[in-house]
Amino acid sequence: MLLNSVLKAYGETASAAGGETDKYLTMLCADILGRLPKSFDMEEAKNKYPVEYSESMNTVLVQEMERFNKLYRAISTSLITMQRAIVGLVAMSPALEDFSNSLVLGRIPNSWTGVSYPSLKNLPNYVADFVARMEFLHTWFEQGKPKTYWISGFFFTQAFLTGVKQNFARKYTIPIDKLTFDFTILKTESSEISPLDGAYVYGLFTDGARWDRRAGKLAELFPKILQDVMPLIWLIPIKFEDYNPGKRYTCPVYKTSLRKGTLSTTGHSTNYVLPILLDTDMRTSHWIKRSVALLCQLD
Known part of the structure; x- marks a missing residue:
């Protein structure tokens, strides 16, 4: 709790530091967006894995894809909005300020946790874990059960x-x-x-x-x-x-x-x-x- 409180205090001053932080955030957003795999094509998934009486795993796969697509949209949209805010195309709101602080401190942002699975990992490990989960489902979709x-x-x-x-x-x-x-x-x-x-x-x-x-x-x-x-x-x-x-x-x-x-x-x-x-x-x-x-x- 002590260290979190110190980090919170320093995080707020770090976000006000200007140029260096903006450069770091731009690089971080681009890096995460570059690592994300493509989202799932739900239409194609439902055609390839229809609801079958004898195979419930088809339904499990399609429902998992829908849940991960929702989280994928939350992650990619917030990162793109952050990039636009840094160059001045979007007004910096309190929510974006909070989001940028989370990125600087290497924490999972609140806008992600609301639609995410439970995780106590830091930001880099969370992103790597999310990418691995997406790839697991992509492999299942392409190669079968x-x-x-x-x-x-x-x-x-x-x-x-x-x-x-x-x-x-x-x-x-x-x-x-x-x-x-x-x-x-x-x-x-x-x-x-x-x-x-x-x-x-x-x-x-x-x-x-x-x-x-x-x-x-x-x-x-x-x-x-x-x-x-x-x-x-x-x-x-x-x-x-x-x-x-x-x-x-x-x-x-x-x-x-x-x-x-x-x-x-x-x-x-x-x-x-x-x-x-x-x-x-x-x-x-x-x-x-x-x-x-x-x-x-x-x-």
Whole structure:
């Protein structure tokens, strides 16, 4: 809080410095705009991936594209307006002043966070993350359904999880509300084949523990290493009556390390994703005291 307050004070004086700041902002806006991939053609996407009874992932992809297009427009419009304001074609409003301060301090601007997925990254890392997510969807659109899914790359992760369940429910004619997930942690980072049922997902990080690949169990962190990368996780839809956590640790998955969110209109938390069962030699209370969780992205 102290450092943020100091930065806020210095940020306001920095924006008044004139020429040097204007030159930096112009360069920064041009750099970000130059790195953004093209937006999604929604008409083409709906034609190539129509709504199908047997394939819910088509709907998931199209809806994700719409959400990212909305954020893409917010980012590109604000950067272009900033460029115009610097050369005097647009009046400098308080909102633009606030936007320029965020750029100078390397923070995600407020005009972006309103339409963005949760993120605690600084500005350069946020832009790189956004570009990577867009490219993931572009690859999916061009090459077809992926064998493995980057679960952290989704804007609304619950839609993807529902899509996985829905495919299973329609394939075996089981009501979707009678399904839940079981989990198998694989020993590999990638796969050239997709599972018959469910989905392979990657992109999760451990927080408070590490995953022992050889033993296939939760283990204590190595010194000075705070996070570990999880291998592929197989999400397996099963009936509630077949669900048996056993002695596995019920590990919560969060989108960011803040571990708190607000309840959205869909009834889902903006930060919490789902619980994943992880094998362990120790009692689950040990990991609960460690506050062990999985994160979709690091800070």
